[in-house]
Amino acid sequence: GALETANAQGELFLTDLVGLLVRDGEKVAVAQASESDYPVAQIIKQLNELCTTAIHRVYKDEKRGLFPETEPGAFAALAEKVGDQPDGRYIFNGVLAKHLAPAKSWSEKLLLLLSLMKELPAEGTGRTLMLSCVDGLVAEMLNGSAALADLLGHNPDLGHALLNLVELFLGTEVTLAEGGSGSINDLARSFAKDELPEARAAIASRILSELKGMKRLCPDSLDEELKMLRRLANQLVRGQGKYLSHEDLIGAFTDRSKRLVTHEPLLQFMQSATTPDEKVERLLVVEENIIGAENKRLLCTFIIPIIMSNGFEDQLCFGGAVLQRLKRVAELQDRVFRSGFQEAQKNQIASALDTVAQRIEDRAKFIASLEARMTNPVERAQTLLRLCVANCFTKGELMTKARRALLSSMAKPGFVPAYIAQLEAEAKAPVDKNTALTELAVQLESIGIPPEDALRAIAA
Numbered sequence: 001g002a003l004e005t006a007n008a009q010g011e012l013f014l015t016d017l018v019g020l021l022v023r024d025g026e027k028v029a030v031a032q033a034s035e036s037d038y039p040v041a042q043i044i045k046q047l048n049e050l051c052t053t054a055i056h057r058v059y060k061d062e063k064r065g066l067f068p069e070t071e072p073g074a075f076a077a078l079a080e081k082v083g084d085q086p087d088g089r090y091i092f093n094g095v096l097a098k099h100l101a102p103a104k105s106w107s108e109k110l111l112l113l114l115s116l117m118k119e120l121p122a123e124g125t126g127r128t129l130m131l132s133c134v135d136g137l138v139a140e141m142l143n144g145s146a147a148l149a150d151l152l153g154h155n156p157d158l159g160h161a162l163l164n165l166v167e168l169f170l171g172t173e174v175t176l177a178e179g180g181s182g183s184i185n186d187l188a189r190s191f192a193k194d195e196l197p198e199a200r201a202a203i204a205s206r207i208l209s210e211l212k213g214m215k216r217l218c219p220d221s222l223d224e225e226l227k228m229l230r231r232l233a234n235q236l237v238r239g240q241g242k243y244l245s246h247e248d249l250i251g252a253f254t255d256r257s258k259r260l261v262t263h264e265p266l267l268q269f270m271q272s273a274t275t276p277d278e279k280v281e282r283l284l285v286v287e288e289n290i291i292g293a294e295n296k297r298l299l300c301t302f303i304i305p306i307i308m309s310n311g312f313e314d315q316l317c318f319g320g321a322v323l324q325r326l327k328r329v330a331e332l333q334d335r336v337f338r339s340g341f342q343e344a345q346k347n348q349i350a351s352a353l354d355t356v357a358q359r360i361e362d363r364a365k366f367i368a369s370l371e372a373r374m375t376n377p378v379e380r381a382q383t384l385l386r387l388c389v390a391n392c393f394t395k396g397e398l399m400t401k402a403r404r405a406l407l408s409s410m411a412k413p414g415f416v417p418a419y420i421a422q423l424e425a426e427a428k429a430p431v432d433k434n435t436a437l438t439e440l441a442v443q444l445e446s447i448g449i450p451p452e453d454a455l456r457a458i459a460a
Helices: 002-008 015-022 025-034 040-063 075-082 088-100 106-119 124-142 145-152 158-170 183-192 197-212 222-239 246-258 263-270 276-288 293-308 310-315 322-337 343-364 366-373 377-389 397-410 415-427 433-446 451-459
Strands: none
Touching: 040 088, 075 088, 075 106, 075 124, 088 106, 088 124, 106 124, 106 145, 106 183, 124 145, 124 197, 145 158, 145 183, 158 183, 158 197, 158 222, 183 197, 197 222, 197 246, 222 246, 222 263, 222 276, 246 293, 263 276, 276 293, 276 310, 276 322, 293 310, 293 343, 310 343, 322 343, 322 366, 343 366, 343 397, 366 377, 366 397, 377 397, 377 415, 377 433, 397 451, 415 433, 433 451
16 A cells, blocks of 8 residues: 555555555464464564665665666666666666656556567667566556456456456456456556566465455356356366466465355345246356355355255246146256265255155146056056156156156066057068167166066067
8 A cells, every 4th residue: 555655646556665564564474473482463573673774775775876867778778777786676677667757647657667678689788678677567566456447447346346357467458347457458468478477476465365356246146156267267277377277276266166165155146036946046056156065065065955845846836837836846956966966965855856756746646546547557657658768757766756657567568569569550561570679678768677677568
């Protein structure tokens, strides 16, 4: 804050000697205090004394002309001149500070610094010094919230601001918000060429820090929050490397996911759901967009009570036909099996859904009613097979019951001749028996009935 204030007043912008001491001084003090016997207050006092000494030195050296006025085009020569001197970095930073002083906005300061990239010496200590100083000042600028807000413009929420930062980090065209500065795209082009590693690392650090933070990406809508989280993840995967490790990204997104599996956001996300099954479906949407085994385990603790509640079965597809209700439960179970829950959690939720489906079927005696209505075993077997293939029964006890009924129909005397006759009637042409039975075996295997069980039923 002190550094930004001094800079806004046009005073010297000496990152290495002043800024690093002023910025986050108390955090440094707390960190040092935790590793020593010195109290925080004493360490802060020492840091303040160091800052004061550094500031006095800056003003004293300015008065004795250590930081010469330098015009554009002369910086390379100065860098080569002081590149080998012990205090060369200090001198060059002072000259850069005077060069930036007339600029009234962060955008102007950034443009001035980036324009110096065109003057870099081809090689040697001068190039190293000049590039390092420019890179350091840009990094210091990007570490400040005020500078980033000025450069990126007004974004509606943290999520869109982070999208801009990710575009900048990747070196792609930044989608500027209202009031944003075009100089940010000049910086993006430098990042694309990997010319400013310290500044780029500062942006990477800022992205990770914001992802780990408590502030919501899209505070007005968890739907938008999840979409934004996925967009950011898809973008950042492209940026994995020396600035963003895979482990850091996983850690940041795991921390961000943790913020979403608490009562407040989840209750907000389920508000628009009118029935318990819709609530479960929305929670499964959350699962698809979060990472972290522990986060998914916590989410499971929200889903199970809803499924086991008294109202879940009664309100499921309220007023719908039995088959519609069974199919709805099976669809939810199928999503659970395709989810990223751990196996124990998948099985727990799937078993709970299978129990609900069994109760629905038991009350309606759905499978028994098929057997009663359809006296033709071929028709009955084909109907049960179609229902199984269409995922109308949950995997577990209900699917086992349906398979038993199907095999029972196939075991009726004369099933095979009647089955072939029906196929020929439908095709209005002769049907090869072996081919027809092979195709039937493939269909049965797709719903979990092994060929040997099918053959045993037919033989019976």
